[in-house]
């Protein structure tokens with residue numbers, strides 16, 4: 001009897017020590033991906049260096065094709081942003097998301113409220129482009145910012161969609177919260193995982209005649 005409980009006791013002692021000593025104990029998170037405002041999956045042990053669980057709900061439009069998706073996984077806490085992010089490249093290409101990051105086992109089991117999607121133009125403009133397979137893009141189009149989007153972003157790097165991994169570059173409007181994204185970060189949207197090599201984020205220029 002006592003011999004069969006020993007491995008369990010050992011594990012418990014190890015986990016407690018590991019927590020007390022701040023030894024980077026493995027975290028486990030719920031992992032799933034699916035359409036709709038929530039998903040459920042198994043609890044999985046995170047890879048080394050991934051010290052947070054995330055639950056993210058995104059609503060996006062790609063060339064007018066609308067979808068809502070949920071993503072739950074392990075990620076680096078320093079790459080994880082809890083809250084609302086909105087980006088707009090054109091009236092038919094945009095994404096809004098709401099996320100929650102946390103750092104205890106299974107803490108991403110719940111769901112987050114779907115992001116609000118305010119499409120009302122706010123008068124600001126940003127250079128815009130969407131260039132799959134490219135490292136840069138010219139931003140010769142203009143995106144009309146909506147809702148709380150007050151910043152212009154220029155993101156480029158690699159995007160992973162399932163087993164497919166390719167370069168991308170994009171520019172457009174974003175909420176200031178998008179500026180939390182830094183070069184080197186691995187950030188999920190609802191359907192894709194982005195590896196950023198460029199993450200410029202600047203306040204949108206004031207339109208002429210509206211200078212303060």
Ligand SMILES: *[C@@H]1O[C@H](CO)[C@@H](O)[C@H](O)[C@H]1NC(C)=O
Nearest residue numbers: 118119120121122146147148
């Ligand atoms: C939507 O965005 C517009 C433009 O920024 C703003 O005036 C309006 O108050 C927003 N509506 C809501 C419900 O947040």
